[in-house]
Amino acid sequence: MRLEDFDFQLPEEQIAQHPVARRDGSRLLVMSRNATAIRHQQFPDIVDYFRPGDCLVLNDTRVIPARLQGNKQSGGRIEVFLVRQLSTEPPEWLCLTRCSRTPRPGVCLDLGEGLRAEILDGGDAPLQRLRFDCDGSFSDALQRLGKIPLPPYIRREALPADAERYQTVFARTEGAVAAPTAGLHFTPEILDQLKGRGVEVCSLTLHVGLGTFFPVRCENIAEHRMHSEAYSIPRQTADAIARTRAAGGRVIALGTTTTRALEHAVTADGTVAAGDGMSDLFIYPGFRFRVIDGLVTNFHLPKSTLLMLVSAFAGRNFVLAAYRQAVQHGYRFFSYGDCMLIL
Missing domain, CATH: 2.40.10.240 (QueA-like)
Known part of the structure; x- marks a missing residue:
């Protein structure tokens, strides 16, 4: 596939420069891989799309003032x-x-x-x-x-409030130079609601670095090479995923970084290996997902590896159609923007 296959038009005013007043005040676009319907909702509605027995895996990395x-x-x-x-x-x-x-x-x-x-x-x-x-x-x-390293498309200096809002509420392990932004929408109350529905919430750590954000410069995207990022998957998380799959539940990844860690760590027999490692996994259309059944993610930059990963999961044409709808409906894009749920 060519780099231009992952381009789209985005008005500059839809690039979010500040977070919304409430963490869970963002909008939510919901799409299913086996249907063409796209729903437009508010982020707290995400709870309704989880079932008892599902497993939500989040990335607990913490951004350093890099x-x-x-x-x-x-x-x-x-x-x-x-x-x-x-x-x-x-x-x-x-x-x-x-x-x-x-x-x-x-x-x-x-x-x-x-x-x-x-x-x-x-x-x-x-x-x-x-x-x-x-x-x-x-x-x-x-x-x-040090200062919090806001992405370059946020065209302002970091404010004191960014030290808290550019971290997830579950950030624990220091080492990231960018936030796992899909997690920025979650509040302790929403996580509690999910657990109350019988959803198992577990975590891993992938320290977000250049591997996630370094631009693709090859016209043939298969020639792109990712920078390695350190990850750690606890035994409890690997066991939770195994239990979920054995019981017929769904494994839903909170963010592309969580997805990359899980799909990198999957073994030949389909189980996720606990332990530490370095991932340079590049996921683009044609990739066969072996762990995740759903993905919570923000809206990503044109021609980025993150957009390629989402396109691999839900189909490039469907994803770009959803992005066009998001633009038409005035969604906010990128790190401080709105959210997608793909099931």
Whole structure:
């Protein structure tokens, strides 16, 4: 398939720049893979589409304040964007750097308040490997100096409110550089309602990084290669999925990141393997899903790997038709936008 097969027209004013007042105040587009009907509802209605015995799997990763500002030895300004942790002692990360000229290995950076970094050899272009040094805890320094990394299509600086709203209510494990945005709509009350209906809610961790958001530059999408992202699937979650499937229930993934972790970890006999790993799985039309029966997801960028994953699950033509309806009905798009449920 060609990259242009996943393009669509979106008015700029429908790119959400701020979250809605209430987490669950977004709209919900519901579609079924075995029907052509598309329903337009409000997000709290999602509870009605779950059945007793279903299993909802969510991603409990927590976004870190991954944007740092500082200066090179030459005095020039530089922005450092943390992407993936390589080691904790000393702290080493793969990073994106933005400045007038890409810094060479050996260059030292002053990031303020005693936080320093050195550019090392290696990395997977356009990433560079940085080693950090500070007076005290690196994690504490990051919390003081770092900023929440809002996506570039949100054309404003991060506000204090984003520190809470750009996290899910179930975010636990620090390490992501972007939120698993389908989870931003859920409230503790909605999760409690699902559990009250007999839905088992369990979690995994996939630290969202460039593998999810790096743009596709190949005209033939099969040539695209994903950056790896770290994931962890607890034994309890793998067991819950196995129980659900054995009893005839549905496994519904909360977000594309959850989907990628589950479909990466599935074994030859169809079970999900517990444990830690790195996933560079690229899901596009033609992929055979072996774990999930449903997907909760936001609306995604044109020509993105996320739109390709959703198209693989529900069919490209059907998904693009749903997107056209969403545009016509004034839905809000992308991270702080509205939501889809595909069953």
